Amino acid sequence: MTEQTETEIVPAAQPASGKDEKYYLRFTLPQRYLHAVLFTSFLGLAATGLPMRFSDNAGARFFARAVGGFGAILFFHKFCAIILTLAFLYHLKDIFTRAVVHKEKGMFWGPTSMVANWKDVKDLVGHLRWFVGLGPKPQFDRYAYWEKFDYWAVFWGMVVIGFSGYAMWFAPFFAKFLPGWALNAVLVVHGEEALLAILFIFSIHFVNTHLRPDSFPMDMVIFTGKETEEEFKKKRALEYQRLERQGKLEAKLADKPVYWWVNFAKVVGFTAILIGLVLLVLTLIAYFQLNGGVG
Amino acid sequence: MNLFSFVPARFLHSSPAGRGPDEFRRGNASRMLEPGQLSAGIELPRRGRRLNRGTLNCARPAAGWKMLAAGIFVLLVLSLPCALYAANNADCLACHADKTLQNAAGKSVAVDGDTFHASVHSGLSCTDCHSSVKGFPHPDHPAAVQCTTCHADQTKGLEGSVHAAASPGGCLSCHGSPHAIFPKDDARSAVYPLNIPRTCGTCHGSERLAKKYGLQNVYSVYMDSIHGYAVSKEGLLVAANCMSCHGSHHILSHKNPKSPTYKANIPATCGTCHGGVNDEYLGGVHGKAVASGNMKAPVCTDCHTAHAILQPTLATFRMQSTPICGSCHQGRFATYGDTFHSQLGLLGGYVQTARCWDCHGAHEILPASDPRSPVAPGNLIKTCGKCHADANASFVQYQPHANPRNRRLNPALYYIRLFMNLLLWSVLGFFALHTLLWFIRSKREQDRNGHAGR
Numbered sequence: 001m002t003e004q005t006e007t008e009i010v011p012a013a014q015p016a017s018g019k020d021e022k023y024y025l026r027f028t029l030p031q032r033y034l035h036a037v038l039f040t041s042f043l044g045l046a047a048t049g050l051p052m053r054f055s056d057n058a059g060a061r062f063f064a065r066a067v068g069g070f071g072a073i074l075f076f077h078k079f080c081a082i083i084l085t086l087a088f089l090y091h092l093k094d095i096f097t098r099a100v101v102h103k104e105k106g107m108f109w110g111p112t113s114m115v116a117n118w119k120d121v122k123d124l125v126g127h128l129r130w131f132v133g134l135g136p137k138p139q140f141d142r143y144a145y146w147e148k149f150d151y152w153a154v155f156w157g158m159v160v161i162g163f164s165g166y167a168m169w170f171a172p173f174f175a176k177f178l179p180g181w182a183l184n185a186v187l188v189v190h191g192e193e194a195l196l197a198i199l200f201i202f203s204i205h206f207v208n209t210h211l212r213p214d215s216f217p218m219d220m221v222i223f224t225g226k227e228t229e230e231e232f233k234k235k236r237a238l239e240y241q242r243l244e245r246q247g248k249l250e251a252k253l254a255d256k257p258v259y260w261w262v263n264f265a266k267v268v269g270f271t272a273i274l275i276g277l278v279l280l281v282l283t284l285i286a287y288f289q290l291n292g293g294v295g
Numbered sequence: 296m297n298l299f300s301f302v303p304a305r306f307l308h309s310s311p312a313g314r315g316p317d318e319f320r321r322g323n324a325s326r327m328l329e330p331g332q333l334s335a336g337i338e339l340p341r342r343g344r345r346l347n348r349g350t351l352n353c354a355r356p357a358a359g360w361k362m363l364a365a366g367i368f369v370l371l372v373l374s375l376p377c378a379l380y381a382a383n384n385a386d387c388l389a390c391h392a393d394k395t396l397q398n399a400a401g402k403s404v405a406v407d408g409d410t411f412h413a414s415v416h417s418g419l420s421c422t423d424c425h426s427s428v429k430g431f432p433h434p435d436h437p438a439a440v441q442c443t444t445c446h447a448d449q450t451k452g453l454e455g456s457v458h459a460a461a462s463p464g465g466c467l468s469c470h471g472s473p474h475a476i477f478p479k480d481d482a483r484s485a486v487y488p489l490n491i492p493r494t495c496g497t498c499h500g501s502e503r504l505a506k507k508y509g510l511q512n513v514y515s516v517y518m519d520s521i522h523g524y525a526v527s528k529e530g531l532l533v534a535a536n537c538m539s540c541h542g543s544h545h546i547l548s549h550k551n552p553k554s555p556t557y558k559a560n561i562p563a564t565c566g567t568c569h570g571g572v573n574d575e576y577l578g579g580v581h582g583k584a585v586a587s588g589n590m591k592a593p594v595c596t597d598c599h600t601a602h603a604i605l606q607p608t609l610a611t612f613r614m615q616s617t618p619i620c621g622s623c624h625q626g627r628f629a630t631y632g633d634t635f636h637s638q639l640g641l642l643g644g645y646v647q648t649a650r651c652w653d654c655h656g657a658h659e660i661l662p663a664s665d666p667r668s669p670v671a672p673g674n675l676i677k678t679c680g681k682c683h684a685d686a687n688a689s690f691v692q693y694q695p696h697a698n699p700r701n702r703r704l705n706p707a708l709y710y711i712r713l714f715m716n717l718l719l720w721s722v723l724g725f726f727a728l729h730t731l732l733w734f735i736r737s738k739r740e741q742d743r744n745g746h747a748g749r
Contacts (some may be wrong), residue, residue: 055638070645131732132370146729152682153722169636171693172685180692185711188699192715196722204726213737 013233023226025254030094035222036268037087038154041277044080048073050279054286081165084155088158099275111141111242114152120145141238146208157197164190197285202280206273223265224257384408386431387421411474415481424473440473442466452544469494486543489526491536492517499537516603533568540564540601556601559585561594570597575658582658593623607657610646620651627651630696647682654678654695 023227027035051060051073064073098104106112122138123145129135143151164186167174172182210218214235233240243249390396391406398404411417422428427438429640442465443450449466453459470476470485471494477484492514498504500514517523517537525534540556547554555564562582566573576582576595584592598619599605605612617637621628631637631651639648643668652660654670661668669678677692683690699712 007707051642052635053639054524055641056632061641061643064642070642073642074639074645128729128732131729131736133736172683172687172690175687175690175693178689180689181694181697181705181707183690183693184697184699184705184708188708188712189715192719194711196719199723200726201718204723204730207730207734208726212734213741 021256022229023254023256024229024232024249024252025225026221026227026232027225029225032222032225034087034091034219037083039192039272041080041084041087041140042197042201043272043279045077045084046194046202046279047275048077049194049206050198050283050286054078054283054290056126056290057286060286068182084158085162088162111239112143114143115146116145116148120148140235141161141242142236144236150205150209153197153200157193159198160193161190164193195287198279198283202276202283206276210269210273218266218269220257220262220265220269223269224262226254226257298318354544355656383420383422406474413477414474415478416473416474442473449544456544457548458545486538488532488534488536488538489530490528491538492523495537511602513602520600520602520604521606522604535568539567558590558594561596565595572658579656579658579661580640580658592624613646613650614640617654624651627696630698633699634695636695649682649695653681687747 047063051057051064052070054060055064064070067073067076095107099107108115109117119141123140126135126138127145130137167178167183168185168190175183209215209222221231227235240249243252305567318402388406388408391404394403394405394407396403396405417423421621424440424444425433425437427434430692446466453466453626467473475483478485479486479488481487482489484490496514496518499510500512502512504510505512518527522535525531526536542555547557549558551557552559554560562576562585577586581592581594585594598616599607604614607613607616617631617640618628636649639645639651656669661671663670663672665671666673668674676686676688679686679691679693694705697708699708701707702709
């Protein structure tokens with residue numbers, strides 16, 4: 001692992017295109033922190049939640065016992081849940097501040113918004129056509145349709161999994177205004193939605209964002225916040241052109257990412273991807289064992 | 296070294312290989328006795344089973360002085376041999392006290408006089424049991440000792456038991472050397488309550504023997520059980536040892552309806568000590584079913600096991616008990632497995648979550664329709680409240696055995712699970728295809744443009 005990382009660090013830190021390469025800021029520091037908190041707490045939740053979901057599985061039992069049994073697992077699960085809840089609330093507060101207090105434009109509509117629009121539908125269709133060679137490759141703006149899907153999937157997931165999780169945690173309290181059968185339902189919903197999140201993040205998100213040939217082995221922009229001009233032009237041509245047109249490109253210029261930070265981010269990022277992939281394999285094994293191979 | 300205690304007792308009887316006194320190899324030639332020195336030829340009365348020195352039960356009180364005088368006379372006459380008994384045993388020991396004494400077959404025929412005189416048989420003379428020995432020199436092959444002469448009831452019990460054929464050493468297999476038998480309440484006795492497991496374990500702790508007779512090797516599991524622990528560690532005389540459940544001489548197979556370990560008899564057998572639990576059990580569904588002849592219903596040993604009985608509050612027992620209930624109640628066990636209650640326990644270190652009997656009761660199990668049942672609707676708040684302190688009426692509507700796969704029983708849950716599954720597989724299916732195609736396309740594009748286009 002260390003060796004592999006070392007060999008990859010050198011070319012990345014000294015780009016072939018030389019020192020003239022320009023960097024543009026894509027994610028602010030709070031956004032990058034938010035992603036870091038999100039994925040670490042998500043990994044913790046997945047690693048502790050999966051053994052509970054598949055408690056029949058020998059590997060799950062082995063892991064749970066090795067880390068101190070169910071008590072330890074649940075404690076860590078709840079701990080990560082609180083961290084993620086705080087991150088989610090911080091994000092809501094951030095949206096509120098930007099949209100309501102600072103009256104930032106383009107939050108809910110337009111090319112820089114996370115909200116899906118008609119162009120996303122056309123992009124999806126166009127992209128699919130391009131996959132099979134039926135049309136040109138669509139050009140994307142600040143957020144592509146799959147990035148918006150990732151965002152909303154996580155958003156919806158946190159609401160659903162979070163609510164059902166707290167309903168189980170504080171069952172007698174929630175029972176004051178929920179019917180009895182809802183207490184049964186929350187476990188089913190929590191488990192199934194979490195399974196969807198885990199399978200989606202560790203396979204689709206990993207490949208779409210990090211492992212596909214254009215970004216392989218990892219898209220460092222979420223860690224450094226910056227990407228090269230070449231990457232920017234290629235991946236988000238519409239945004240680049242728009243900013244150029246509006247004369248806002250200069251404002252986005254940033255320093256080259258610091259050497260040690262890139263290395264650190266790579267260690268963290270690859271560790272996260274490795275953990276995710278291991279969990280993905282274990283989850284699939286446990287799932288198909290439990291369901292007798294029929295899904 | 297006291298050879299006596301190590302030599303299997305049966306070799307102390309007449310040996311078929313015995314060739315008479317002349318052929319005995321003696322460790323000490325000076326102890327050779329002249330035949331005249333022996334008080335041989337005096338025959339002791341054989342008066343039944345309670346033979347005590349000095350007071351023979353052959354003397355009967357009679358009315359009238361004549362009768363009394365005659366009685367005293369008879370008593371004196373009959374006492375004479377008894378008075379000579381000590382001399383008789385001493386005579387035998389003159390040779391047999393020699394610890395190195397062996398018969399022609401090389402088996403020790405030594406007797407430890409001190410132990411014998413302390414034993415329950417100390418009141419007997421050697422020839423009471425070794426009745427074929429009338430004097431010295433005694434026969435080359437003294438007849439086998441018949442314990443049944445005095446212990447007829449016990450031998451009769453043994454004859455009909457599982458040990459009738461299996462036991463090569465007869466009485467002595469369990470009771471040990473005949474010259475060192477102590478009352479069963481004497482700690483030196485092989486059948487003293489605290490010694491019984493070890494005594495039975497001589498055979499029943501043997502893999503070879505267990506295999507030969509198709510038995511379980513029960514000794515070690517018993518010793519690890521709560522009963523075995525009570526006997527071996529706590530020295531509890533009232534704790535169940537082998538005999539408490541199986542009986543002693545007339546031990547029958549558990550397949551024999553007369554056996555205390557026959558399934559239908561087990562509640563009564565355990566109930567000998569666990570009377571309160573047995574009463575509860577008899578009032579519950581399982582007890583009633585067994586009483587009505589339904590032998591599929593569990594008795595004590597089906598849940599607690601026969602020999603490996605654990606303290607029920609132990610984590611091991613809490614964990615092993617649920618699958619035991621589940622071996623009959625399969626459907627309920629499967630749905631229990633879907634719930635938090637089950638999942639928590641399986642992951643280790645957390646066994647407090649509800650096991651079957653935490654909610655349903657252990658011995659007096661009643662159907663939910665019975666208002667006395669802990670799972671009757673009226674008692675749920677109290678029952679759930681044992682763990683969930685603030686359980687309320689809505690909270691207890693939670694179904695601990697809900698089955699999301701069963702549309703008829705749990706329609707809401709069924710459709711929620713169906714929706715979640717459809718969502719899961721449609722999202723994953725779509726994006727798996729999407730991402731796969733994308734991956735292939737990008738790879739081909741990249742290969743065409745060369746890696747510089749990264």
